[in-house]
Amino acid sequence: MAAEIQPKPLTRKPILLQRVEGSQEVVNMAVIVPKEEGVISVSEDRTVRVWLKRDSGQYWPSIYHVMPSPCSCMSFNPETRRLSIGLDNGTISEFLLSEDYNKMTPVKNYQAHQSRVTMILFVLELEWVLSTGQDKQFAWHCSESGQRLGGYRTSAVASGLQFDVETRHVFIGDHSGQVTILKLEQENCTLVTTFRGHTGGVTALCWDPVQRVLFSGSSDHSVIMWDIGGRKGTAIELQGHSDRVQALSYAQHTRQLISCGGDGGIVVWNMDVERQETPEWLDSDSCQKCDQPFFWNFKQMWDSKKIGLRQHHCRKCGKAVCGKCSSKRSSIPLMGFEFEVRVCDSCHEAITDEERAPTATFHDSKHNIVHVHFDATRGWLLTSGTDKVIKDEFQGCIHKC
Numbered sequence: 589m590a591a592e593i594q595p596k597p598l599t600r601k602p603i604l605l606q607r608v609e610g611s612q613e614v615v616n617m618a619v620i621v622p623k624e625e626g627v628i629s630v631s632e633d634r635t636v637r638v639w640l641k642r643d644s645g646q647y648w649p650s651i652y653h654v655m656p657s658p659c660s661c662m663s664f665n666p667e668t669r670r671l672s673i674g675l676d677n678g679t680i681s682e683f684l685l686s687e688d689y690n691k692m693t694p695v696k697n698y699q700a701h702q703s704r705v706t707m708i709l710f711v712l713e714l715e716w717v718l719s720t721g722q723d724k725q726f727a728w729h730c731s732e733s734g735q736r737l738g739g740y741r742t743s744a745v746a747s748g749l750q751f752d753v754e755t756r757h758v759f760i761g762d763h764s765g766q767v768t769i770l771k772l773e774q775e776n777c778t779l780v781t782t783f784r785g786h787t788g789g790v791t792a793l794c795w796d797p798v799q800r801v802l803f804s805g806s807s808d809h810s811v812i813m814w815d816i817g818g819r820k821g822t823a824i825e826l827q828g829h830s831d832r833v834q835a836l837s838y839a840q841h842t843r844q845l846i847s848c849g850g851d852g853g854i855v856v857w858n859m860d861v862e863r864q865e866t867p868e869w870l871d872s873d874s875c876q877k878c879d880q881p882f883f884w885n886f887k888q889m890w891d892s893k894k895i896g897l898r899q900h901h902c903r904k905c906g907k908a909v910c911g912k913c914s915s916k917r918s919s920i921p922l923m924g925f926e927f928e929v930r931v932c933d934s935c936h937e938a939i940t941d942e943e944r945a946p947t948a949t950f951h952d953s954k955h956n957i958v959h960v961h962f963d964a965t966r967g968w969l970l971t972s973g974t975d976k977v978i979k980d981e982f983q984g985c986i987h988k989c
Contacts, residue, residue, distance in 0.1 A: 605968070608639055608647045608978035615972035616659060620963045620980070622666045626650075626689055627970065629978055630659035630673055638689050639978075647980075650690045655681065663708040663717075670695070670731075672717055674705025680719060682731070696734050700727050707749035716772075718758060720746035726760055728772065737775050742768060743782075748793030748804065761790030761804055767814070785812045785823050794836035794845070803845055805833030811847050811924075813859070824863045826924040828855040828948050835960040837969075848957040848971060855926075857948045864923050867906030872899075877913035877932060902932035904939070921947040953979060 608618075613632035620627060625641035636659060638651035657677040664671050669685040671692065678701035683692040701721030709718040710731065717729045726746060727739040748761030757780065760768045765788060769780040788808030795802055800817025809829045815822035831851035838845050843860040874881045881892065882899045897910040904920055909932045916936035917928040926948050931939070955973040962969050971979045 606641075606647060606980040608980065609976065610637070610649070611635065611976045611978075613658070613976060614958065614974050615976060615978055617662050617959045617961075618970055618972040618978045619662070619664050619961045620966075620968055620970050621689060622963065622965070624689065627978060627980065628662070628664055628671065629972065630662045631976075632658045632660075634658050636662075636671075636673060636683075636692070638685070638692070640689060650688075651685075651692050653683075653692060660704050661706065661708050663710045665710050665712055667712060670710060672708050672710050674700075674708045674719065676704045678703050678705060678721060678723070680705060680708060680717060680729075682717075698729050698734060698736075700729065700736075701725055706746055709749055709751050711751055711753060713753050714756075718749060718751055720749050720760060724762075726758070726770070728758075738772070738777055740768075740770055740777055740779075744789070748790050750793045750795035750802065752795060752797055752800075754797065759793055759795060759802055761793045763789035765789055765806065767793070767802070767804060769816075783814070785814070785825075786810065788832070791833055792836045794838045796838050796840060798840055799843075803836050803838065805836050805847055807832040809833065809849070811836070811845070811857075813845075813863070822865060824924060825866050826855075826857055826926075826948075827929075828857070828924075828926040828950070829853055834957050835971075837960050837962040839962060839964050841964055846960060846962055846969065848953070848960045850956055852953045852955050852957060852973075854951040854953050854957070854960075854969075854971075855948050856951070861922065861947055863947075866903065866923050869901045869906050870908050872908035875899075875910040875913055876907040877909050877934070880910050880912075882908075882910075900930055902935055903929040904931050904935040907932060919944050919946075921945065926950075955979065 611631040615629050615631045618629040627639040629637050634655045636653040637649045639647040640650045657675040661674040671683045673681045680698040680700045682695040685692050700719050702723040704722040707720045715731045717731050720726050722745050724742050728737050742762050744762040744764035746760050746762045750759040756772045758770045765784050765786040768782045771778040786806035786808050788806045790804050792805040802814040802816050804812050811826040813824040829849040831849045834850050835848040845857040847855045880897050900914050914930050914932045918931050919928050955975045957971045957973050959972045
C-alpha cells in the first residue's frame with residue numbers, strides 16, 4: 589500500500605519554481621489548479637488567463653479571455669471547475685472550465701454591486717455566491733437561479749470575506765478596521781457582533797474552521813488571531829511585518845499561518861504553540877517603576893522639583909514607564925513580537941532565551957504581493973503582485989515525505 593503523504597512544517601528556505609509573466613497590468617488574484625501544472629489569473633488588464641505548464645517547462649496561456657471591465661477578484665471551485673470573476677463595474681461573471689482547462693464556457697452574470705467587486709466566495713454546499721463591493725454592500729446570490737437572496741451594508745468598503753459553512757457565519761473585514769459577523773439564512777441575515785483590534789483598516793481575513801479561529805491582517809502591519817470558537821474574546825497579536833499586510837493563507841495540517849506584506853515579505857507563523865495575549869497598556873501620571881512624574885503631571889513635578897519625563901509602555905507587562913526604566917529591547921515571540929520591542933528592565937531580566945526563540949520564519953518574495961494562494965498537498969505558494977508577475981515560487985513551506 590502506498591505511504592500516506594503527510595505535510596511537514598517549513599524547515600528550509602523556499603525555492604523559486606517559476607515566474608509567470610505576460611499581464612499588462614496588476615494581477616489581482618491567481619490560484620493554483622489542483623492536480624494540474626496550471627495557474628488561473630485575473631488582472632486589471634481585463635484578462636482571465638489559464639496558464640498550463642508546457643513540455644518546455646514554461647507556463648503558457650491555454651485560455652486568454654478578455655472581460656468587458658477590469659477583473660478585481662475571483663473564486664474558483666476545483667470540484668465543479670466553476671470560476672466566478674468579480675469586475676470593476678460591479679458585475680460577477682460565472683464560467684465553467686473544461687476538464688482539460690483549454691476552454692471556458694459562460695454560465696451567467698450577476699448584477700451584484702453598483703461599483704467594483706472587492707471579494708467573492710462560492711459556497712458549493714449551499715449553492716451561494718457571496719460578495720462585497722466598493723459600494724459598501726455585502727450580498728449573496730443563489731448560484732442556481734442567479735437570484736439575489738439578501739444584502740447588508742457595511743460601515744466601510746470591505747476588503748476581507750470569509751464564511752463558515754457549519755454555522756453559516758460570514759466574516760467581513762473593512763477599511764475602518766472593523767470585523768462584522770453575520771448569521772446568514774436563505775433570504776435574510778442577522779448581525780451577530782462587530783469588533784475592532786487594528787489601528788488601521790482590515791486588508792485580509794483567513795478562517796480556520798477546525799480550530800474556529802479568525803485571522804485578520806491590516807494596514808497597521810499586524811495580524812490578529814481572534815478565538816471565535818472559544819468564546820473567551822481572546823485576541824493574539826502577531827507583529828512580524830514592516831509594511832501593510834496584504835494577504836493571508838492558513839495551512840490546517842501543520843497549523844501554519846502565511847502572511848504576505850506590501851514590501852514583499854512573507855512570514856510563516858507556527859500557530860502550534862501556546863501564544864499569549866499582549867497586556868493592556870496601563871495609565872499612570874508617573875513611572876510605575878521609579879515614580880518619576882510624566883511631563884503632564886504638573887503637581888508632582890512642582891512638589892518634587894523634577895522635570896517631567898516622556899511616557900513609554902513595556903510590551904510585556906503593559907506598565908507605564910520612563911525611558912530610563914525601559915532602556916532595553918527584546919523579542920517576545922510567544923506574544924507575537926518577532927522583532928525587538930521596548931520592555932522594562934525587570935521584564936528584560938525575566939525573559940529567558942527559550943522565550944526569545946523565534947516562532948516564525950521570514951522570506952523575501954522580491955515583489956509587492958497583493959494575493960497569495962497555498963496548495964498544501966504540494967507545498968506550493970503562489971503570489972501575485974503589482975509588478976504584473978505571478979510567482980509559483982515557494983516549494984518547501986510544507987513539503988512531502
